Amino acid sequence: METLLGIAVLVVLVWVFARTRRSSSEHVPKRALQVSPFRTEIDTAVSRDYAMTVPGGELRKIHRKTTKEHVPPAPSGRAVEAWSPRTQQLEVAGEWYRAENLRTLFTRRAKVSEAGAEMRLEAVLVPDPFNPFDRRAVAVFVDGLHVGYMERSDAAAYHSAIASLPGAELAVPSRQWLRGTAQDTWARVTLSLPKPDRLCCPNPTADSCVVLAPGSTIQVTREEQYMEHLASLLARFGSETVVAASLRAAIEQRPRSTVEVVAVDIDGQQVGILSPTQTANFLPLVRRAESEGRNLICRASLRGNSLKVDVALHARKAHELDDVELEQLFATSRI
Secondary structure, three states: OHHHHHHHHHHHHHHHHHHHHHHHHHOOOOOOOOOOOOHHHHHHHHHHHHOOOOOOOOOOOOOOOOOOOOOOOOOOOOOEEOOOOOOEEEEEEOHHHHHHHHHHHHHHHOOOOOOOEEEOOOEEEEEEOOOOOOOOEEEEEEOOEEEEEEOHHHHHHHHHHHHOOOOOOEEEOEEEEEEEOOOOEEEEEEEEEOOHHHOOOOOOOOOOEEEOOOOEEEEOEOHHHHHHHHHHHHHHHOOOOEEEEEEEEEEEEOOOOEEEEEEEEEOOEEEEEOOHHHHHHHHHHHHHHHHOOOEEEEEEEEEEOOOOEEEEEEEOOHHHOOHHHHHHHOOOOOO
């Protein structure tokens, strides 16, 4: 009997102790979960770009393991450059899913360090119509490595424009930044490209030509003598549009002598000439092109109204090209 009584007392004591612990714990505030300020931003981006829900918990680190995900088409080597040099900066999405590719890129070209490194390499944009998450996706490659996608809204605007290019791929300037430790990677990639309707030349020529790469801005002179044609061009293309202009050698008669200048034509009619200094910068290129029976083409922007129009060229000068670049330049045949 005494044994049973002892057991009963022990059970009661255990029950009272458990109740006391439970009651006291209800009055102790739980420690708030420490969430990184970047968590919400990353979760939102992942959900937006990949239609995926990120699991709860602490800030998700960049996975360095390869994943069984959709593989976009790789660049074919036929990418073309955008025509207009007037660009905007756009962000690349999904770098955190391609940490291994980004680390490989920086290992090749720079280094992976905790201090961080920045590079500026050309990016190739490739439409990805079979992407299961977005049929208008545009993949971003740098040095042959897939580093991300254009943001969904940007891809919707650019997909068709890029797909309609001669090579269905677009090469653009790009900036890459990476900071990494042995375990973690932080990265960012940005693109520099014009608006979708400015990717192609609005007035291409069918003639055999040499196309100068974009460079510094050079002001054309004496536009006031050609206002009728310039006004018609402005009405056709609008102000700020970048068109194709051809450069040719011309002899200008002066009171006591003649001088060779570089004349600027747009759509077969003259719109001005270059100053003596700029003539010296471009005349060697003009002469070589003309010796091969070809036109020298460069980018030109129109700005103004029916009363006054300014014409500016955007092109690299002769002395800014090395011999390798010259040979590559004169290997081109059309816009």
